[in-house]
Amino acid sequence: MKLGAFSLSLSVKDINASKQFYEHLGFVVFGGSMDKNYLIMKNEHTLIGLFQGMFEGNILTFNPGWDENATNLEAFDDVRAIQRQLKNKGIAVNPEADENTSGPASIMVTDPDGNVLLIDQHR
Template structure:
């Protein structure tokens, strides 16, 4: 199963303070902005999303149709294929994609410790 680009999406209380902190760790703004209430920050191949007042908990995020540069890739497992495989493995999903759909879609699941995992396809 190819899950694509990985990032952690952090729920932050203060976007500017978080930005400054991660800049001190060598991260640079890659996408987003203050007016959008989120920043995607990058350090080499490591991506961290900082999200202000968008969700409560931190989320492990996979983007099947992207590489670590947020560029589309042509060879990837569609989120519906991943969904089917997870369901066949007995993993319950909190949010499902339309199995007959195409294009952008996402699924949400939780690991045994309650950590959120978002598989978010953009194309």
């Protein structure tokens, strides 16, 4: 199963304070917008997303079809194929992607400890 680029999506209280903190750790802004209350930050191959007021808790995020530079990958597993594999293994998917569509879609699963995984395909 090819899940694509990995990042940790952090729910932050103050995006400015969080941005400054992660800059001190060597992260630089890679994407997003302060005006939209989210930033994607990068340090070498490590990606984190800072999201203010968008969701509760932190989320493990995977982007099928992208590498850590948001460059399109030639070969990748479509999120709907990943969804089928997970469901065949008895893993609950909520929300699910519409199997009758193609292109961008996302699904979420929760691990046994309550950690949320977002599999978010952008293409």
